[in-house]
Amino acid sequence: MKRLILFVLIFLTASQTAFADTSIWKVQSDKSVLYLGGTVHLLRQSDYPLPVEYDKAYEKAALLVFEADIADLYKPETQQLLVSKGLYRDGTSLETVLSPEAYGALKKYCESAGIPVLSFNKFKPSMVMLTLLGQELQKMGIGKSGVEEYYFRKANADKKPVKGLENIDEHIELITSMGKGNESNFILHSIKDLKEAERIINALIDGWREGDEKKLYELFIKEMKDEFPNLYKTLLVDRNRKWLPQIEDYLQTPETELVLVGAAHLIGPDGVIASLKNKGYKLEKLK
16 A cells, blocks of 8 residues: 555556566457557656557557546546545544544645645545645656547547446546545555655656566555455456456457556456456467
């Protein structure tokens, strides 16, 4: 959980094979082909152009599939729902939810950032940390766009259809419920993350560009799986299992699809890649 916030936002990402320098796969069934790409949700301007393998897959795809339909993310009602779900509305406050230690650490961090901690009093912990992370990302020159938004805009310009693997309500519930029942630890570990944000994000983006699954697994998944199994199950395992039948359905169509999800969903023993291999599909990395 030490890297939880960064993991969810930047990636929101077991095989011991030596991998090629890419994070995109060609998946084949007897009937069809699709491309499955691991992504980073937020990038620096210097991270463009993206690895050429993504453009190769995009050009062959007739449909793009994201974790959620990005068009829905831009709707005003989506932003309103995020705000509504991210606030306490039952008289609860951040100060009453957190332990004195956690609230004190948050207050100290906010003071150093020039933000009154009282301005967050009705915010749920996940929304507090998302706000503070946004400020850190801005300092680093990281905008709100990443791989998905880049290809979403490209698909719109090229009039290619797009779809999502989960609906916006599910996506928002996942974000706003992070840390529920474990609020103090969530805040304490997330503040530690924020203090190391630049180092962590640089390592994450480097691992993604290199297609280094082993590095990404050790950095961002193993600790969550070992120390916070319930969170690991909610964020990764359950969603991967829900998405898998949809991905298999695309492997029965005559068209070629490009499925883009946070890279962490692809790797590890519970990742989508391992599941597809176990089901007998042919997979190879693009080079």
